[in-house]
Amino acid sequence: MLLLGIDVGTGGSRAVLIDQTGQIVTSATIEHEAFASPHTGWAEQSPDDWWRASAEAIRQVVSSDNLLSEEIAAVGLSGQMHGAVLLDERDEVLRPALIWCDQRSASQCEQLTKDIGAERLIELTCNPALTGFTLPKMLWVRENEPNLWSRVRSVLLPKDYVRFRLTGDKATDVSDASGTLLLNVAQRKWSSEMLTATEISPSLLPRVYESPEITGTISGAASELTGLRVGTPVVAGAGDQAGGAVGIGIVQPGAVSATIGTSGVVFAATNTPALDPKGRVHTFCHAVPGRWHVMGVTQGAGLSLRWFRDQFGVKSDNGDPYDALAAEAAQVEPGSNGAIWAPYLMGERTPHLDPDARAALVGLTASHTRAHVVRAIMEGVAFSLRDSFEIFDEMSVPVKTVRLGGGGARSPLWRQIQADIYGREVATVEAEEGAAYGVAMLAGVGVGVWNSVDAACEAVVRTRDVIQPNKEAKELLAHQYQSYRAIYPALKTIS
Numbered sequence: 282m283l284l285l286g287i288d289v290g291t292g293g294s295r296a297v298l299i300d301q302t303g304q305i306v307t308s309a310t311i312e313h314e315a316f317a318s319p320h321t322g323w324a325e326q327s328p329d330d331w332w333r334a335s336a337e338a339i340r341q342v343v344s345s346d347n348l349l350s351e352e353i354a355a356v357g358l359s360g361q362m363h364g365a366v367l368l369d370e371r372d373e374v375l376r377p378a379l380i381w382c383d384q385r386s387a388s389q390c391e392q393l394t395k396d397i398g399a400e401r402l403i404e405l406t407c408n409p410a411l412t413g414f415t416l417p418k419m420l421w422v423r424e425n426e427p428n429l430w431s432r433v434r435s436v437l438l439p440k441d442y443v444r445f446r447l448t449g450d451k452a453t454d455v456s457d458a459s460g461t462l463l464l465n466v467a468q469r470k471w472s473s474e475m476l477t478a479t480e481i482s483p484s485l486l487p488r489v490y491e492s493p494e495i496t497g498t499i500s501g502a503a504s505e506l507t508g509l510r511v512g513t514p515v516v517a518g519a520g521d522q523a524g525g526a527v528g529i530g531i532v533q534p535g536a537v538s539a540t541i542g543t544s545g546v547v548f549a550a551t552n553t554p555a556l557d558p559k560g561r562v563h564t565f566c567h568a569v570p571g572r573w574h575v576m577g578v579t580q581g582a583g584l585s586l587r588w589f590r591d592q593f594g595v596k597s598d599n600g601d602p603y604d605a606l607a608a609e610a611a612q613v614e615p616g617s618n619g620a621i622w623a624p625y626l627m628g629e630r631t632p633h634l635d636p637d638a639r640a641a642l643v644g645l646t647a648s649h650t651r652a653h654v655v656r657a658i659m660e661g662v663a664f665s666l667r668d669s670f671e672i673f674d675e676m677s678v679p680v681k682t683v684r685l686g687g688g689g690a691r692s693p694l695w696r697q698i699q700a701d702i703y704g705r706e707v708a709t710v711e712a713e714e715g716a717a718y719g720v721a722m723l724a725g726v727g728v729g730v731w732n733s734v735d736a737a738c739e740a741v742v743r744t745r746d747v748i749q750p751n752k753e754a755k756e757l758l759a760h761q762y763q764s765y766r767a768i769y770p771a772l773k774t775i776s
Contacts, residue, residue, distance in 0.1 A: 303741025
């Protein structure tokens with residue numbers, strides 16, 4: 282019996298096939314077209330391109346040698362959160378989706394906060410109104426593209442558009458729905474109060490499920506395109522962060538992950554909805570029924586290194602370009618000789634909640650080299666994630682173990698930088714395949730391979746490496762972190 286997980290990311294769609302022991306049988310990743318940014322702070326992608334890439338990734342996995350589609354018992358879905366996919370009465374996409382890092386809805390967030398009240402928003406949804414969330418995007422379209430909005434009959438999240446193309450069902454899960462600003466997170470259902478206050482018809486929204494629940498089965502049309510067996514169950518799955526957390530075993534209170542993908546996330550599991558009165562971290566439903574999580578988000582984490590790669594290239598033409606950049610950065614000492622990167626390329630969420638924040642590289646001298654800049658970028662991203670650990674301390678959220686995920690876990694240098702900057706022992710797991718792996722596990726829970734998400738994690742998640750902080754680097758970077766924290770207030774005085 283095999284289990285398939287699909288992650289609809291920003292850069293591409295990934296399909297991962299695992300067996301009942303958690304071993305990876307095969308995987309495939311197909312890149313997406315780069316997101317469009319027609320104006321500063323805007324970010325849009327084509328949902329049909331997500332489907333193209335997802336279908337191709339699935340087809341590559343299913344067509345692997347010695348593999349029968351009948352062996353795949355269930356499918357789980359994950360994806361980038363917060364995007365707004367708008368469909369008409371014929372279920373056709375009306376416009377490119379506004380994705381998670383789109384910042385255009387600042388005025389809608391301000392109006393929501395004014396109309397509903399900052400405290401009341403957190404009472405209703407456990408979160409403040411932020412530009413990244415889905416509801417402000419919907420309101421932006423309603424206000425700025427009224428003719429198009431009049432044709433909207435369904436609103437789906439990114440992974441759920443792929444679900445719709447696979448099964449014909451309009452469904453989502455509680456973790457992904459938590460990022461819309463329309464879910465009553467505490468009660469794990471759509472908020473009638475938010476829908477009434479914003480005059481959004483509940484008919485626009487998909488049905489909400491717990492993450493391991495089956496939402497539908499593979500249709501005949503999807504079977505022809507992907508090679509999956511007609512009738513294969515598809516579970517609700519999870520938003521990318523909750524799915525990734527399941528994949529590395531972050532399901533019990535005290536377990537925390539730090540994941541560096543396009544964005545960066547510090548994620549802690551909780552038994553109750555833990556709230557930050559200032560709204561600096563998100564409180565969402567976990568992919569584990571009856572549990573929640575809090576997470577801090579850096580918008581431009583791995584994006585910072587990708588931006589540098591795209592704009593300034595790499596020195597080696599061989600192998601992974603990120604390995605080449607890390608090799609450059611390893612040539613210089615911790616602290617980058619005083620150079621500091623503030624990674625606000627797409628505004629910032631935690632802790633600033635500022636869509637207009639801008640990135641900066643400060644502290645440069647004539648002695649700095651390209652290698653110093655690359656290392657400063659890697660350190661600056663870790664500084665930004667440390668902000669979330671500081672808030673967790675304020676909230677008394679327990680941090681007993683820290684596991685690393687995403688691209689930041691694959692680089693030995695970035696692993697060590699994170700240990701030094703967090704000032705904590707950090708670990709990686711044997712199968713760090715991100716959210717696709719986690720939702721494959723959820724698919725297994727959905728069809729009874731394991732009787733709970735906890736049982737699935739106990740069965741398949743195994744620690745690979747443990748990294749201790751370097752004492753001297755830890756002290757130096759703790760001092761530099763204080764300088765980092767002074768950058769944002771200084772930038773605001775000139776913005």
